[in-house]
Amino acid sequence: xxxxxxxxxxxIRSTPYTSRIEKQGVTAYTTYNHMLLPAAFGSLEDSYHHxxxxxxxxxxxxxxxxxxxxxxxxxxxxxxxxxxLSESKVxxxxxxxxxxxxxxxxxxxxxxxxxxxxxxxxxxxxxxxLFAKGLAIGHKFDVKIIEPNVNIMAVQGPKSFKxxxxxxxxKITKLKFFGFDYFDFNGAKYLIxxxxxxxxxGYEIYVENTNSGLExxxxxxxxxxxxxxxxxxxxxIERIESALLSYGNDMDSNDNPLECGFDKxxxxxxxxIFLGKEKLKKIKSEGVKxxxxxxxxxxxxxxxSSSLDVKNEKGTKIGELRSACYSPHFGKVIGIAMLDKxxxxxxxxxxxxxxxxxxxxxVCDLPFI
Amino acid sequence: xxxxxxxxxxxIRSTPYTSRIEKQGVTAYTTYNHMLLPAAFGSLEDSYHHxxxxxxxxxxxxxxxxxxxxxxxxxxxxxxxxxxLSESKVxxxxxxxxxxxxxxxxxxxxxxxxxxxxxxxxxxxxxxxLFAKGLAIGHKFDVKIIEPNVNIMAVQGPKSFKxxxxxxxxKITKLKFFGFDYFDFNGAKYLIxxxxxxxxxGYEIYVENTNSGLExxxxxxxxxxxxxxxxxxxxxIERIESALLSYGNDMDSNDNPLECGFDKxxxxxxxxIFLGKEKLKKIKSEGVKxxxxxxxxxxxxxxxSSSLDVKNEKGTKIGELRSACYSPHFGKVIGIAMLDKxxxxxxxxxxxxxxxxxxxxxVCDLPFI
Numbered sequence: 001x002x003x004x005x006x007x008x009x010x011x012i013r014s015t016p017y018t019s020r021i022e023k024q025g026v027t028a029y030t031t032y033n034h035m036l037l038p039a040a041f042g043s044l045e046d047s048y049h050h051x052x053x054x055x056x057x058x059x060x061x062x063x064x065x066x067x068x069x070x071x072x073x074x075x076x077x078x079x080x081x082x083x084x085l086s087e088s089k090v091x092x093x094x095x096x097x098x099x100x101x102x103x104x105x106x107x108x109x110x111x112x113x114x115x116x117x118x119x120x121x122x123x124x125x126x127x128x129x130l131f132a133k134g135l136a137i138g139h140k141f142d143v144k145i146i147e148p149n150v151n152i153m154a155v156q157g158p159k160s161f162k163x164x165x166x167x168x169x170x171k172i173t174k175l176k177f178f179g180f181d182y183f184d185f186n187g188a189k190y191l192i193x194x195x196x197x198x199x200x201x202g203y204e205i206y207v208e209n210t211n212s213g214l215e216x217x218x219x220x221x222x223x224x225x226x227x228x229x230x231x232x233x234x235x236x237i238e239r240i241e242s243a244l245l246s247y248g249n250d251m252d253s254n255d256n257p258l259e260c261g262f263d264k265x266x267x268x269x270x271x272x273i274f275l276g277k278e279k280l281k282k283i284k285s286e287g288v289k290x291x292x293x294x295x296x297x298x299x300x301x302x303x304x305s306s307s308l309d310v311k312n313e314k315g316t317k318i319g320e321l322r323s324a325c326y327s328p329h330f331g332k333v334i335g336i337a338m339l340d341k342x343x344x345x346x347x348x349x350x351x352x353x354x355x356x357x358x359x360x361x362x363v364c365d366l367p368f369i
Numbered sequence: 370x371x372x373x374x375x376x377x378x379x380x381i382r383s384t385p386y387t388s389r390i391e392k393q394g395v396t397a398y399t400t401y402n403h404m405l406l407p408a409a410f411g412s413l414e415d416s417y418h419h420x421x422x423x424x425x426x427x428x429x430x431x432x433x434x435x436x437x438x439x440x441x442x443x444x445x446x447x448x449x450x451x452x453x454l455s456e457s458k459v460x461x462x463x464x465x466x467x468x469x470x471x472x473x474x475x476x477x478x479x480x481x482x483x484x485x486x487x488x489x490x491x492x493x494x495x496x497x498x499l500f501a502k503g504l505a506i507g508h509k510f511d512v513k514i515i516e517p518n519v520n521i522m523a524v525q526g527p528k529s530f531k532x533x534x535x536x537x538x539x540k541i542t543k544l545k546f547f548g549f550d551y552f553d554f555n556g557a558k559y560l561i562x563x564x565x566x567x568x569x570x571g572y573e574i575y576v577e578n579t580n581s582g583l584e585x586x587x588x589x590x591x592x593x594x595x596x597x598x599x600x601x602x603x604x605x606i607e608r609i610e611s612a613l614l615s616y617g618n619d620m621d622s623n624d625n626p627l628e629c630g631f632d633k634x635x636x637x638x639x640x641x642i643f644l645g646k647e648k649l650k651k652i653k654s655e656g657v658k659x660x661x662x663x664x665x666x667x668x669x670x671x672x673x674s675s676s677l678d679v680k681n682e683k684g685t686k687i688g689e690l691r692s693a694c695y696s697p698h699f700g701k702v703i704g705i706a707m708l709d710k711x712x713x714x715x716x717x718x719x720x721x722x723x724x725x726x727x728x729x730x731x732v733c734d735l736p737f738i
Contacts, residue, residue: 004391005397009673010692027374029374125403126499130495130500135504137504137507248403305377306379
């Protein structure tokens with residue numbers, strides 16, 4: 001695929017780390033919540049192997065926060081998600097599909113409960129703040145909704161645990177997956193969660209003080225030398241192999257959470273109130289018509305910038321491939337596809353045209369690994 | 370400024386015209402409403418001169434539509450904007466700042482009134498659909514809100530009138546500025562407005578049928594040969610010289626419409642109901658604290674990717690430069706800046722640091738030309 005430049009402007013916001021990563025060799029950007037998100041530091045495959053073995057520091061400031069505070073904050077938070085948050089605990093992260101009244105997915109953020117009346121929604125790429133504001137105004141909720149100046153850096157990879165212990169002490173090793181707590185560095189306090197957009201383990205540091213955050217950024221590279229630390233970013237290959245879904249890529253506002261396999265985050269049996277609940281009950285009782293599945297293709301390369309038709313062995317379209325990459329682990333192309341329910345089953349043979357050649361493949365369950 | 374690639378993916382949607390413009394030599398993209406928006410076809414300055422003299426066809430599909438239909442559609446539309454739409458007419462376009470309950474600008478779209486119960490909001494870069502949905506749900510409005518499959522191509526430049534007449538006949542020359550009507554080409558019907566994001570004159574074609582739209586796209590180039598037609602895109606230089614504001618660049622959700630000089634679109638005296646009305650009355654009576662102004666700088670080049678401090682002659686920060694370019698018309702750098710009210714006056718001397726050198730300049734009224 002030919003390369004095109006990204007035209008920078010204030011509208012596509014730089015992050016506090018942009019000047020750092022540009023010195024460190026970032027080669028490609030995407031945009032995420034009206035912000036620059038690094039997409040490559042040279043070879044995707046080299047970065048993939050490094051991530052699985054060592055530790056990387058990522059500029060993921062594009063994962064913006066929507067902060068909801070006030071008396072009705074829990075009510076508004078619950079109204080927006082089909083996941084039951086009635087038993088949610090302060091200090092925990094929750095993966096929560098945000099859906100509208102038609103049960104269509106608007107975003108799939110991580111929700112952090114900071115207190116009974118303070119929530120952060122760590123969003124994927126859509127303006128959830130506008131949905132929350134519209135709902136709050138319409139319902140006359142007693143809440144305040146802002147985008148705080150929080151710029152996340154992620155520390156990911158198997159050696160992230162050792163590196164972070166070296167900086168923040170043993171306490172950080174006690175943090176459970178999707179737990180968060182506050183940690184000190186150089187006089188500043190950081191909210192740190194054991195989370196991140198890879199399955200190689202690691203942390204996300206919610207930086208509220210930009211200047212001290214930059215000191216921490218540099219210190220991570222200084223202390224990380226022994227761990228072979230490198231700058232990185234969410235890695236297309238790693239995230240597809242791990243089946244970490246990407247909003248806008250694998251699913252969008254035309255899909256519902258049951259089609260996307262989010263069944264365990266769809267709580268229809270309790271008496272919580274959320275948008276699209278009746279619609280989801282109907283969908284569940286009737287059964288979904290499509291399903292997000294894995295696909296393995298007997299090909300050695302793919303470069304996807306929009307959906308690609310998936311056909312069965314008779315050449316009939318049965319769905320669309322939405323993300324794909326060459327997987328070093330499987331030695332072939334793998335991808336995530338939305339398929340007609342009838343064909344959304346492990347081992348279903350498929351055909352797909354890539355650059356005017358037809359390749360064979362098979363459907364599989366997610367995750368791949 | 371160093372060039373970085375844009376990482377393409379399904380999340381950054383291609384347009385129906387993407388494959389066309391890539392054959393025609395697009396060199397840079399930005400993203401707009403989760404879609405690719407061409408940002409350059411080679412030299413910005415060459416394209417600027419061409420646009421002012423000839424005719425260009427632009428892929429501006431990124432200007433997505435939010436379609437609101439139903440009994441309460443006019444009520445919802447009015448609720449979102451400070452511009453009085455009570456006398457609005459079918460077949461007309463209206464520039465309407467969308468503001469929230471704090472009178473902060475959420476978007477600055479063109480609103481098209483298709484019928485008393487059908488509106489299109491032709492949006493700048495933010496998810497207005499989520500705001501509209503939130504408000505409609507909260508207020509229990511009887512409306513349907515969708516993003517229709519409409520992909521705008523713009524025909525801009527002084528020769529656009531002749532070119533469009535050649536294709537659509539004399540009727541199109543009767544269209545007034547910001548008026549729209551339906552026109553036929555090859556059996557398909559097109560909503561066409563006399564509008565567009567340049568001040569060189571032209572049209573925006575709201576393409577609803579993708580296949581026939583592509584035929585029209587090709588036909589524009591075929592018939593446009595005699596008019597020296599070229600592919601193009603919103604041009605940074607032309608739009609700054611013309612002071613066509615860009616949401617996210619010149620203003621954002623921290624600004625109110627009175628700070629941005631939208632006074633004539635802020636209707637506080639009628640009895641219409643819109644969000645932020647009381648807040649705007651208060652701001653108006655107290656007077657704004659900042660104001661969007663033009664700036665001319667005695668420099669020959671600038672490349673802006675985030676705000677730059679503007680100082681007065683004593684070196685005190687008085688505001689921030691938000692967009693800027695070298696202007697061939699003025700032979701110097703010009704830009705758009707948000708300035709403290711005290712200094713927001715024509716001829717105010719300023720200083721600005723560009724790449725570690727200090728340049729002198731002066732504040733001026735908008736538009737420049």
